[in-house]
Amino acid sequence: MIEKIYNRLFIPIVIIIVGLFLYWGNSNLTGYQIRILNLIGIYIGIALGLNLVNGLTGQFSLGVAGFMAIGAYTTAILTMSPQIKQMVYFIDPLISPLDRIQWGFLPALLMAGLLSGFAALLIGWPAFKFRDDYLAVTTLGFAEILRVIFTNTRSITNGALGLKAIPETTNLAWTWGFAIICVLLMIRLKNSNFGRSIIAIRENEVAAEAMGIPLFYYKNLAHVIAGAMAGVGGGLLGNLITTIDPNMFRFPLTFTVLLMVVIGGMGSITGTVIGATLVASSLEILRRIEEPIHILNLTIPGIPGMRMVIFAGTLVIVILFYRTGIMGEKEFSRKAVWNKLNKIFKQSSPDGGENNAS
């Protein structure tokens, strides 16, 4: 009984602690630090989506940047005011219905999720129909081609100039609200019928199909959810940094998210959250090595592009030597913490098992 109440309370308590920290941070941290916190929140949501496809379903999607681009452009176009749109689209005016409408941030984000989820369906459908490893190529191709298309469709996306003066509506409440909703959604999904089915697909596809799991449907569903999450994340990102252009959504972005999932431990929700936090902060910390460093009178020139070399090297090393990542398949849950504490105090508890958050 007590056990049950503890379990019920565990997640709300964690959320309240995170909320209190953010509330404190909002007034006590510098703008730069808040910016990093915002990015971490966005990346947690997006990385959890990728974890659903790559970690839990065992498929390999490389389209994150493409879905983020769709989300970012949708949200930006829907939230910009008609006057600003006229100013931004000075070469080719925006096509007719879009140039007059202005939506609120929430409906715009939902639309972003809807559109990118739909794009994920269109891309996943042909790939899953035959061999799933084609998903990697169709999604990668899709993300790169989308950039070509967005550069050419000037009357919708403003071409290579990109969009400027997007309203800065994203704040800590939005980004971390998104992150927390994604975490809760993932916990629910992972412990549902759907979650167990996709894990079965990852472990053994043929056996899963023999058990009556509809492979095609579940793979597509996982891919669509991930696409929608990346879309909403992209929308938040666009309205956080207020300028977007097609070249922002290139492969390094996808790679960063992939690294988050792999470092944290593929399949683990907690791992992905830790991975997203680590990678998103080191993305900023490592910026230093790309800029010239001044020590006394000595100037060491920075090495542009070195960040991504380090990231790529890290990914290969993690995959080769520490395939399980930080968390492996484990989760941070009340039971796991409890068992750890019990072990430390030599009081072994009867209910072992440190799996799933409950």
Add this chain to the structure above:
Amino acid sequence: MSLELFFQNLINGLTLGSLYALIAVGYTMVYGILRLINFAHGEVFMFSTYFAFFGIMIFTLPWYISFIIAIILTSMLGVTIEKVAYRPLRKTPKVYVLISAIGVSFFLQNLGLVLFGGRPRAFPRPEFIRTTMTIAGIRVSAVFIVILIIVIPILIGLLFFLYKTKLGLAMRAASWNYDVSRLMGIDIDRVISLTFIIGSALAAVGGIMWAQRFPEINPIMGLFPGMKAFICAVFGGIGNIGGAMLGGICLGLAEIMLVAFLPGLSGYRDAFAFIMLITILLVKPTGLLGEKTVVKA
């Protein structure tokens, strides 16, 4: 469109297609045996052009020696990638090998950016490549003819190797059934190394020829040719070498003809390969020459 212009575009398309074919063969051979999309293949292609470039510019070697050294170095790079990043993961779930492949690809690409700089460099071409010839009244640049003269015998030679020699037989056996071919006494590690040597050498030839055709090289030049070549391999039927060649020629011709006949769409040229991929996956997912396979546990 005049007949002359049509023939010029035809030769142009065939040239581009034969280059795609060269790269696609590397993808399809690796996929055939390891069931792995070797994402790093595009970067191997990119490095070959830089090897040749530095051979000529820094070590001031004559172009033909520089090209041979570049091909050897590229083959070594390909084998090293396989030994370091793919072989230790052969027994793990496929998604790990794919991540390793994309990691190596991205690592090489960014290493290229750091080592060579992001600025595109002009590739020094031999004098005779730059001349223009007249064949049967059609003026064509020598580079097209040279590429066709070099690439087509290589592709035919490869088919001869695969279908008429013992090693080629071993390779086809390994791609037909990995485990059974091991039971038959085929040294699978050797076959895989050989696959990577041949694939990378072909990518190097493709890269060097690419640099003759488009004499500007940069560290991210491997991305689109690599991706398109993989699409060619899927289009022709992955695992099937003849199919990869056919797919390459088809895409090369289609891209050039698209721009020639519908110049309004030239901005979408790179998107065409992708549309081709989605179409073939929906209509005939095994590819033009591929056979239906059954996935076994």
